[in-house]
Amino acid sequence: MLVYDVQDVVKYYPGQTKAANEHITLQIQEGTIFGILGDNGAGKSTLIRQMVNLLQSTSGSIKFYGHELKNNPQLVPQLVGYMPQRYEALNNLTVDEALYFTAHLRGMTRNDARQERERLLKLWQIEDLRHKYSSRLSGGQQRIVRLAVAAAGRLPVLILDEPTNDLDPLRRKMVWDILRQLNADSGTTIIFITHDAIEAEKIVQRIAILHDGRLLVEGSLSELKQIVGKKMRLELTFTPGLPPTLPEGLMPYEVMPGRWLVMLDWEQVGPVLSALAREYCDDVRLYTATLEDIYLHYVTA
Numbered sequence: 013m014l015v016y017d018v019q020d021v022v023k024y025y026p027g028q029t030k031a032a033n034e035h036i037t038l039q040i041q042e043g044t045i046f047g048i049l050g051d052n053g054a055g056k057s058t059l060i061r062q063m064v065n066l067l068q069s070t071s072g073s074i075k076f077y078g079h080e081l082k083n084n085p086q087l088v089p090q091l092v093g094y095m096p097q098r099y100e101a102l103n104n105l106t107v108d109e110a111l112y113f114t115a116h117l118r119g120m121t122r123n124d125a126r127q128e129r130e131r132l133l134k135l136w137q138i139e140d141l142r143h144k145y146s147s148r149l150s151g152g153q154q155r156i157v158r159l160a161v162a163a164a165g166r167l168p169v170l171i172l173d174e175p176t177n178d179l180d181p182l183r184r185k186m187v188w189d190i191l192r193q194l195n196a197d198s199g200t201t202i203i204f205i206t207h208d209a210i211e212a213e214k215i216v217q218r219i220a221i222l223h224d225g226r227l228l229v230e231g232s233l234s235e236l237k238q239i240v241g242k243k244m245r246l247e248l249t250f251t252p253g254l255p256p257t258l259p260e261g262l263m264p265y266e267v268m269p270g271r272w273l274v275m276l277d278w279e280q281v282g283p284v285l286s287a288l289a290r291e292y293c294d295d296v297r298l299y300t301a302t303l304e305d306i307y308l309h310y311v312t313a
């Protein structure tokens with residue numbers, strides 16, 4: 013079943029002559045983990061806000077479970093747990109209250125809502141924060157609480173605007189693990205925005221890449237990898253200051269001092285490795301193309 017059917021959507025903010033996004037057409041099937049990638053200002057949050065009916069599109073249509081969203085404003089609150097970038101509404105509630113009231117308002121009985129609160133506190137590892145006001149939490153703690161609130165009441169769709177921003181590596185892993193599990197156990201449709209292509213790759217099933225308000229490509233991870241071809245990603249760590257010795261025509265990209273990245277066709281791998289000055293080469297890693305490579309391929313093309 014289709015959860016979202018977005019057709020030719022355009023958004024101009026009032027007074028703006030440039031569209032924040034234009035001619036966006038995409039479909040999201042039920043049970044999918046769908047990642048929206050794009051650089052700053054690409055139009056990701058605008059699109060998400062249109063999809064949760066917080067912004068009216070200038071033109072185009074968004075159908076949600078087959079119903080025109082703008083004519084059925086009750087659907088999103090009933091079916092979508094949405095986590096915006098910022099959310100001041102929780103500031104005057106303790107974590108306990110935020111979880112309990114959200115679950116209760118989403119239709120759980122008082123008793124079920126209490127159990128849901130306990131389950132979420134444990135699952136998201138925030139039991140020690142339960143009596144604190146959201147406004148008194150660190151940025152990362154607030155994000156975890158907002159994620160738990162979005163998931164309260166077990167709605168069938170989760171829409172998350174940058175779920176792992178501000179989080180340390182352990183908590184980022186926890187978030188992706190919980191989301192993957194939620195999708196596997198309950199078939200929850202999960203739609204999220206991220207800048208982090210490397211992490212998104214661990215969980216995402218389908219991807220849309222936005223740039224400058226336009227949808228550059230949409231597809232499954234394997235479809236997009238095929239478009240980048242059978243390219244291999246070679247990462248080299250060299251003594252800083254010494255660029256790697258590569259056959260002519262290859263342009264390595266210095267990711268950070270001493271760390272180089274070069275995309276190769278399969279047949280080039282052998283000659284390139286043989287030509288390397290081994291005495292200056294501290295590390296060599298060879299991968300198939302990653303989601304980050306796909307992203308860079310589209311956004312820098």
Ligand SMILES: Nc1ncnc2c1ncn2[C@@H]1O[C@H](COP(=O)(O)OP(=O)(O)OP(=O)(O)O)[C@@H](O)[C@H]1O
Nearest residue numbers: 025026028032050051052053054055056057058059
């Ligand atoms: N309220 C607004 N009024 C006018 N222009 C806006 C408004 N909100 C966003 N924009 C513009 O619309 C474009 C898309 O913004 P949007 O926030 O959707 O991008 P984004 O991809 O989510 O960016 P980021 O990754 O930086 O959060 C940008 O050019 C932005 O300046």
